[in-house]
Amino acid sequence: MYTATKDLKLPTTITGSVPRPAWYTENLRGRPFRVAMAEKNFREQYLDAVSCIIRDQERAGLDIVTDGDARFDTDVGGRSWVNYTLERLQGVTGYETGRSEAARKNTTRPGDILFEVLEAWALPQVTGKLGPGPLELPQLWRSAQQMTAKPVKVGVASPETVALLLPNRHYKDREQMFADLSAIMREEFLRVAGSGAAVFQVEEPWVHRVDYTQKDAPAQAELSVRWFNQSVRGLREKLELWCHTCWGNPAQQRTFDINKRYEPALEYMNELDADVLTFECATTKGADIESIGREITKPKVAIGVIDHHTLQVERPEEVAALLRTALRHIPPERLCVSTDCGFGREGMSRRHAFYKMVALTRGTNIVRRELGLPEAHIPAAESRFALADEE
Numbered sequence: 391m392y393t394a395t396k397d398l399k400l401p402t403t404i405t406g407s408v409p410r411p412a413w414y415t416e417n418l419r420g421r422p423f424r425v426a427m428a429e430k431n432f433r434e435q436y437l438d439a440v441s442c443i444i445r446d447q448e449r450a451g452l453d454i455v456t457d458g459d460a461r462f463d464t465d466v467g468g469r470s471w472v473n474y475t476l477e478r479l480q481g482v483t484g485y486e487t488g489r490s491e492a493a494r495k496n497t498t499r500p501g502d503i504l505f506e507v508l509e510a511w512a513l514p515q516v517t518g519k520l521g522p523g524p525l526e527l528p529q530l531w532r533s534a535q536q537m538t539a540k541p542v543k544v545g546v547a548s549p550e551t552v553a554l555l556l557p558n559r560h561y562k563d564r565e566q567m568f569a570d571l572s573a574i575m576r577e578e579f580l581r582v583a584g585s586g587a588a589v590f591q592v593e594e595p596w597v598h599r600v601d602y603t604q605k606d607a608p609a610q611a612e613l614s615v616r617w618f619n620q621s622v623r624g625l626r627e628k629l630e631l632w633c634h635t636c637w638g639n640p641a642q643q644r645t646f647d648i649n650k651r652y653e654p655a656l657e658y659m660n661e662l663d664a665d666v667l668t669f670e671c672a673t674t675k676g677a678d679i680e681s682i683g684r685e686i687t688k689p690k691v692a693i694g695v696i697d698h699h700t701l702q703v704e705r706p707e708e709v710a711a712l713l714r715t716a717l718r719h720i721p722p723e724r725l726c727v728s729t730d731c732g733f734g735r736e737g738m739s740r741r742h743a744f745y746k747m748v749a750l751t752r753g754t755n756i757v758r759r760e761l762g763l764p765e766a767h768i769p770a771a772e773s774r775f776a777l778a779d780e781e
């Protein structure tokens with residue numbers, strides 16, 4: 391149901407992750423969040439970091455803010471994105487010593503940055519029946535939401551993605567492993583809703599990543615949609631559910647060819663049980679927008695207008711141009727504005743991410759002005775707050 395974006399035209403947000411402040415050096419290292427929060431240094435650094443991350447988004451004038459994925463460790467290639475969940479489940483032990491399944495399937499080789507990423511992920515293995523553990527997503531949401539009046543969107547990797555990456559040494563039937571994982575994660579999602587969150591995000595169903603040149607692609611796409619919908623069943627009755635999709639972000643690397651398009655996946659994606667679907671559109675300079683506008687008729691559409699791979703900060707005029715293109719195919723009441731993916735923890739500085747967020751809202755304000763819509767207040771862009779005196 392629409393809560394966070396209800397009655398809003400061109401609401402703004404980011405995907406989730408934000409570079410850590412340099413002084414935030416503590417890590418969860420597999421501990422349950424509340425156990426770590428019993429430790430003075432972790433508690434102080436974590437809460438201060440989330441506070442800074444939210445304040446930066448407020449200064450940038452965003453409508454929906456995130457906790458910056460501040461729970462994730464400073465590990466290689468964003469490993470925590472899947473590992474945060476994995477290392478807290480029952481039935482998961484040890485770690486893979488050889489090349490991971492993902493690495494074996496991948497075409498990367500020593501000398502490629504993605505080879506190092508996959509090697510470093512060293513994921514734990516499923517050695518028994520999966521059972522619930524301290525995922526503590528409601529606790530993370532509560533910690534962040536108390537710091538702002540704006541809705542806080544916490545995000546988590548989809549059960550499908552986690553299951554696809556998880557080395558399996560126990561289940562004969564992968565479908566059963568997914569069913570168990572999905573049920574565990576759905577319970578946690580419902581607890582977030584039960585805590586009073588207005589908005590929540592599940593990241594990366596595999597549907598758009600399927601190889602649509604293969605004969606069994608439709609069956610794979612339908613399976614992906616079924617898995618996503620099964621894992622979020624009932625959630626939209628309680629909050630606004632966002633589903634994020636992109637072309638990858640480990641160590642700020644795109645993991646698919648730049649020419650891969652959303653188009654063959656869109657008829658399936660339209661069936662995803664989400665209120666808002668996000669699409670990576672900045673890197674592709676809007677190449678998918680026309681087909682998205684045509685095919686995505688059920689959920690609202692959030693387009694990425696900011697590239698998470700590059701350090702060059704987009705100009706507000708570039709953001710506005712991409713939004714004008716989108717508005718030719720998607721009406722303003724169905725269009726949300728976001729980044730292509732998270733800013734990550736390794737690739738860019740806080741400053742780059744901050745000015746990218748400011749560019750996002752400044753660019754959206756240009757288009758809001760043209761449409762006669764109220765503009766966002768962007769404290770970071772006000773000349774009266776500049777340190778240097780005006781002559």
Ligand SMILES: [Zn+2]
Pocket residue numbers: 405634635636637638639730731732
């Ligand atoms: Zn992404």
